[in-house]
Amino acid sequence: MLSAPSMANTAVLVNEFGEVGLDHHLLVRADEKTVLLEHGCVCCTTREDLVGALLELLDEEDKGRIPPLDRVVVETTGLADPAPILFTVFSHPVLQHHYHVDRVISTVDAVNGELHLDRNPESTKQAAAADVVVLTKTDIAKIEAIHALRARLRSINPSARVIEAPLGEVEPEELFSPAANWSPTSSHGDPNLDANESAPAPETLAAGDARHVSHTHSTSLTFDGPVDWTAFGTWFSMLLHARGEDVLRVKGLVDVGEAGPVLLNGVQHVVHPPEHLGEWPDEDRRSRIIFITRGIRSEELLASLEAFRGIVGAGPRLLEANAPV
Amino acid sequence: MCILCGEFVTRIHWTEKHAEDKARASVDAGAKDESRRNRRRERIRRAAITSEVLRHYGLKISDWSGTKYALRDGKGRSELVQDLGSLWPAAQKLTGRPLDPLDPALHDALANGG
Numbered sequence: 488m489l490s491a492p493s494m495a496n497t498a499v500l501v502n503e504f505g506e507v508g509l510d511h512h513l514l515v516r517a518d519e520k521t522v523l524l525e526h527g528c529v530c531c532t533t534r535e536d537l538v539g540a541l542l543e544l545l546d547e548e549d550k551g552r553i554p555p556l557d558r559v560v561v562e563t564t565g566l567a568d569p570a571p572i573l574f575t576v577f578s579h580p581v582l583q584h585h586y587h588v589d590r591v592i593s594t595v596d597a598v599n600g601e602l603h604l605d606r607n608p609e610s611t612k613q614a615a616a617a618d619v620v621v622l623t624k625t626d627i628a629k630i631e632a633i634h635a636l637r638a639r640l641r642s643i644n645p646s647a648r649v650i651e652a653p654l655g656e657v658e659p660e661e662l663f664s665p666a667a668n669w670s671p672t673s674s675h676g677d678p679n680l681d682a683n684e685s686a687p688a689p690e691t692l693a694a695g696d697a698r699h700v701s702h703t704h705s706t707s708l709t710f711d712g713p714v715d716w717t718a719f720g721t722w723f724s725m726l727l728h729a730r731g732e733d734v735l736r737v738k739g740l741v742d743v744g745e746a747g748p749v750l751l752n753g754v755q756h757v758v759h760p761p762e763h764l765g766e767w768p769d770e771d772r773r774s775r776i777i778f779i780t781r782g783i784r785s786e787e788l789l790a791s792l793e794a795f796r797g798i799v800g801a802g803p804r805l806l807e808a809n810a811p812v
Numbered sequence: 813m814c815i816l817c818g819e820f821v822t823r824i825h826w827t828e829k830h831a832e833d834k835a836r837a838s839v840d841a842g843a844k845d846e847s848r849r850n851r852r853r854e855r856i857r858r859a860a861i862t863s864e865v866l867r868h869y870g871l872k873i874s875d876w877s878g879t880k881y882a883l884r885d886g887k888g889r890s891e892l893v894q895d896l897g898s899l900w901p902a903a904q905k906l907t908g909r910p911l912d913p914l915d916p917a918l919h920d921a922l923a924n925g926g
Contacts (some may be wrong), residue, residue, distance in 0.1 A: 520835070577823075580823075583823075595818035687914050710902070715861075717857055717861060720826075721858065721862045722913055724825075724896040724897060725913045728900030728904075729910065730914065759828055760824075760829045787914045788914075790919060791913045791919065794919035794923065795913065797922065
């Protein structure tokens with residue numbers, strides 16, 4: 488993929504060289520080195536290795552030693568936590584002005600993916616944090632297993648776009664294409680997921696299923712009117728303070744009574760700088776937010792937002808809920 | 813750099829990003845003044861809104877010179893915080909109670925006017 492013309496001005500930071508072609512001129516090795524901030528939680532740690540590598544790329548570009556960069560791909564180890572990577576870019580005094588986090592891509596092995604999701608909390612976190620999920624080994628996995636895995640991933644993260652990479656092949660254009668508009672009532676741009684394969688309804692999933700190590704809930708909601716963005720900030724920052732480690736992902740568009748919505752995107756305590764869009768991306772002008780949580784039930788979120796109705800200016804309406812997966 | 817305390821502020825909290833970006837993007841003097849006034853108004857509103865929630869815990873905050881927020885309790889204790897990110901841990905420390913928006917007791921208090 489690195490040899491594709493569209494990847495020409497892409498730098499790749501890797502933890503493990505593996506089978507990647509070493510002749511790629513923009514391939515940099517960055518061994519994981521995390522610095523836990525004083526009183527910091529696990530997600531709010533700085534990846535010093537990443538800081539060093541990204542600063543070095545800026546320096547190389549500035550000196551004309553490498554062509555101007557369009558994109559940097561950070562390839563992590565299989566067990567990496569995405570939150571510290573986002574935190575590092577958002578919080579570093581230099582990096583935050585030179586880099587924009589475009590998307591999180593997670594790969595899921597179609598043969599062993601269910602097993603990883605059952606046994607490793609990190610795998611669920613990675614799936615929850617993803618904007619794009621790439622299914623690998625789909626060429627050797629059984630079709631039923633692929634369908635079941637797709638449904639499982641949709642239950643964990645309905646907002647992620649899922650694409651397949653048989654024989655490890657995937658088109659860069661497909662991987663890096665602009666994000667499809669997410670709608671909680673659609674199959675999320677996933678042509679292979681028909682109604683019969685959609686996520687199991689909440690009542691079909693046994694609560695506290697011991698097979699799974701994490702009890703992940705996803706809650707899609709809207710509001711019955713425009714939201715006071717300042718007040719929403721009070722509620723959401725308080726939620727992240729109290730339960731941030733269990734808020735695996737928040738993503739959505741918030742109607743704040745202006746011409747366009749606010750794009751909200753967060754992973755645990757780490758929130759992307761919210762973007763106030765000039766216009767809505769489609770005809771649907773309602774707020775739509777998805778919360779992927781661990782141990783926080785949809786009813787709890789709805790009750791909280793209902794209690795804050797007088798402050799936030801609008802009340803919540805449930806669109807869809809899946810739990811637990 | 814904060815001109816009052818000399819603290820080097822490198823990170824704008826996400827709740828304040830929009831107003832800060834607008835204030836910084838203003839070019840002519842008139843627009844700069846208007847952005848500054850808007851930013852200040854929003855800080856005062858944020859403090860008022862957040863104080864509605866904090867009332868349940870016997871706390872309140874107010875804008876402090878447009879650069880920080882002053883958090884106070886009923887016993888006269890106070891603490892300066894940079895933004896909402898640092899407010900909640902400071903508030904929890906002052907009250908000694910967890911501050912959780914999912915807490916039904918807070919919901920009842922809000923239903924009864926704080």
